[in-house]
Amino acid sequence: MVLDLRRARGELAAAGVAPGAPAGEPSHWRYLPLLPVGDPGGQGTPFRAVGATPLYSVPDLRARLGLLRLWVKDEGRNPTASLKDRASSLVLARAREVGAEVVVTSSTGNAGAALAGMAACLGVPAVILAPRSAPPAKIAQMLVYGARVLLVDGSYDQATELARRASEELGWFCRNTGYNPFSAEGKKTAAFEIWEAWQRGELGEAGGAEMRLSVFVPVGDGNIIAGLDKGFRDLVQAGLLERGPRLFGVQAEGSAAIASAFAAGTETIRAVRARTLADSIAVDLPADGLRALRAASRTGGAYLTVSDAAILQSIAELGRSGLFAEPAAAAAWAGLRRALAQGLVNAGEPVLVLLTGSGLKDVGAAQRATAAAPVIEPSLEALRACLAKSSPQ
Numbered sequence: 001m002v003l004d005l006r007r008a009r010g011e012l013a014a015a016g017v018a019p020g021a022p023a024g025e026p027s028h029w030r031y032l033p034l035l036p037v038g039d040p041g042g043q044g045t046p047f048r049a050v051g052a053t054p055l056y057s058v059p060d061l062r063a064r065l066g067l068l069r070l071w072v073k074d075e076g077r078n079p080t081a082s083l084k085d086r087a088s089s090l091v092l093a094r095a096r097e098v099g100a101e102v103v104v105t106s107s108t109g110n111a112g113a114a115l116a117g118m119a120a121c122l123g124v125p126a127v128i129l130a131p132r133s134a135p136p137a138k139i140a141q142m143l144v145y146g147a148r149v150l151l152v153d154g155s156y157d158q159a160t161e162l163a164r165r166a167s168e169e170l171g172w173f174c175r176n177t178g179y180n181p182f183s184a185e186g187k188k189t190a191a192f193e194i195w196e197a198w199q200r201g202e203l204g205e206a207g208g209a210e211m212r213l214s215v216f217v218p219v220g221d222g223n224i225i226a227g228l229d230k231g232f233r234d235l236v237q238a239g240l241l242e243r244g245p246r247l248f249g250v251q252a253e254g255s256a257a258i259a260s261a262f263a264a265g266t267e268t269i270r271a272v273r274a275r276t277l278a279d280s281i282a283v284d285l286p287a288d289g290l291r292a293l294r295a296a297s298r299t300g301g302a303y304l305t306v307s308d309a310a311i312l313q314s315i316a317e318l319g320r321s322g323l324f325a326e327p328a329a330a331a332a333w334a335g336l337r338r339a340l341a342q343g344l345v346n347a348g349e350p351v352l353v354l355l356t357g358s359g360l361k362d363v364g365a366a367q368r369a370t371a372a373a374p375v376i377e378p379s380l381e382a383l384r385a386c387l388a389k390s391s392p393q
């Protein structure tokens, strides 16, 4: 399906997506003119609440980093608590259009939880193949939403291959990230929201033709960063933007196939054996590697890697500012710190960090990021004794 982006421009204004227009539907469905699906329905359910996530200016984090213009976009506020709702809702809209009876996906956790939750809203049967090592909260979420969940005794990449083969054998509609083109089409709506905030002057400068902004994105398969890049390019094609922001991809040191290629200056992406506590970005061979690589190189961004220790520190640092991030989301923050240290961005530049998933998704990692709470007898003496021993964090 080819979108007529010039025509979309007029339809967007009618949908309330234009400078000065009254606010349209508070979800990513306000961008339907820029999406390759018709109106999917789902009114009155969380399906209709995907996107329109909050943007925070986090004054204390600004002060701590010495950045004058810093924003955080909290994708944990999506209905199933991660950015994956954008992709899964679009894929389901498409699945319905083609009359799919069952939708299947592989997932490290969030894509499956998002598919399960969004499918429950529309009454579509979903099958999820996740590695058995996926965080328990994510698996519980899929089950509660009523999906058929199968835990694969293997890696995420193996689950992905199995989902693809099952879809071919059994005639299921396959959502696999990077394999189904509608996943990036859904994720691009985050770019539209960033652009709209820019237009409205919510990012400090009211809408110049060029978005002079650096966006930090955690990268596993590379589908989010590729989707963002696609979104900004759609806006350019629609004549709504001259140039999009710089895109910075952040990978875990132990799962850095794309970052390694970037550092080596090659477009050949080699598989790694992914090892990181940030399950959402643990990928051996990224499904959208090439597009993800180009998203950074084409926009004047870069790739950075961060250690698991830095990710845990970032969870704690964000938490003290009221933001609860899962490890992959905290990796984006750790990446910004590295970029500052390396001089890739400077203190005067506007920066936006995409916090892709809620900390409630991986309580085990959160516990590792903090000291355990002491247990005391239910007496004032025990409380006093404990307070005397330890100073508050």
Ligand SMILES: *Cc1c(COP(=O)(O)O)cnc(C)c1O
Residues within 6 Å of the ligand: 082, 083, 084, 110, 111, 177, 218, 219, 220, 221, 222, 223, 224, 225, 280, 281, 326, 328, 329, 356, 357, 358
């Ligand atoms: C999926 C996911 C990512 C990485 O997205 P890719 O498209 O695989 O690069 C990052 N953070 C969270 C929370 C995710 O769920």
